[in-house]
Amino acid sequence: MSISNRNLSIEPITQQVLALIRSGHLAADGKLPTERVLAEQFDVSRRSVRLALDSLEEQGLVWRKQGKGTFAGQPADPTGDLAARIAGETNALQVMEARLCIEPELAGLCAKRMQPEELARLRGLAQRQFEANGPEAIELWDGAFHRLIAQCARNRPLLTAFALLDKIRTNPEWIRLRARARSEPSLEVSHCEHVTIIEAIAAGDPELARIAMRDHLTTRFEAMRLELDPADSAWDTVPLDLDT
Numbered sequence: 649m650s651i652s653n654r655n656l657s658i659e660p661i662t663q664q665v666l667a668l669i670r671s672g673h674l675a676a677d678g679k680l681p682t683e684r685v686l687a688e689q690f691d692v693s694r695r696s697v698r699l700a701l702d703s704l705e706e707q708g709l710v711w712r713k714q715g716k717g718t719f720a721g722q723p724a725d726p727t728g729d730l731a732a733r734i735a736g737e738t739n740a741l742q743v744m745e746a747r748l749c750i751e752p753e754l755a756g757l758c759a760k761r762m763q764p765e766e767l768a769r770l771r772g773l774a775q776r777q778f779e780a781n782g783p784e785a786i787e788l789w790d791g792a793f794h795r796l797i798a799q800c801a802r803n804r805p806l807l808t809a810f811a812l813l814d815k816i817r818t819n820p821e822w823i824r825l826r827a828r829a830r831s832e833p834s835l836e837v838s839h840c841e842h843v844t845i846i847e848a849i850a851a852g853d854p855e856l857a858r859i860a861m862r863d864h865l866t867t868r869f870e871a872m873r874l875e876l877d878p879a880d881s882a883w884d885t886v887p888l889d890l891d892t
């Protein structure tokens with residue numbers, strides 16, 4: 649069976665697993681039920697469940713721990729603890745400012761280092777986001793798109809900085825803010841911007857990739873600013889507490 653046929657046949661199971669992840673009914677550590685339980689629950693073969701999990705793992709939406717099972721999201725690392733510590737001392741706009749500092753550079757490095765099969769996955773993620781329904785699904789695929797770029801830049805310190813921001817931005821309130829900042833036309837704009845980023849990376853042009861990513865984040869940044877209440881703008885003048 650070709651890869652695309654395979655993906656097509658497991659698509660409904662992939663969607664069911666994603667619905668389960670988004671339902672918020674998983675344990676706190678994000679552990680999914682076993683393949684056997686999922687197979688019974690979805691009334692499909694264990695092999696199909698395994699293939700669906702393979703595909704989700706490839707897309708960075710689940711990860712497997714030897715002998716422990718499959719978990720939603722990405723493995724916990726020290727950035728998670730640090731993100732939790734500073735989340736209350738920062739805000740969505742500061743996170744956007746920080747993303748503007750590092751993500752264009754990550755896209756630039758990606759243009760030099762991304763492998764053809766990774767590029768194919770990136771195209772797949774952009775398409776998934778475009779076809780996604782509902783704010784959670786859109787966030788999920790958009791996050792996976794930006795994460796894959798960060799990983800394929802192949803720079804560990806920058807990836808750690810990205811992972812920290814990625815972790816902070818899972819704050820539910822900010823997800824709601826970003827959801828409000830997305831409208832039907834803005835989704836199309838986002839998709840076009842994602843495609844522009846992909847084409848610059850595919851062309852192996854770091855400068856174009858940097859510009860494309862900067863443009864994309866700037867558009868999102870402006871949309872978020874418009875959604876903020878004037879009270880939230882007081883964040884711009886949050887007193888600094890640099891002793892901690």
Ligand SMILES: [Zn+2]
Nearest residue numbers: 790793838864
């Ligand atoms: Zn995006």
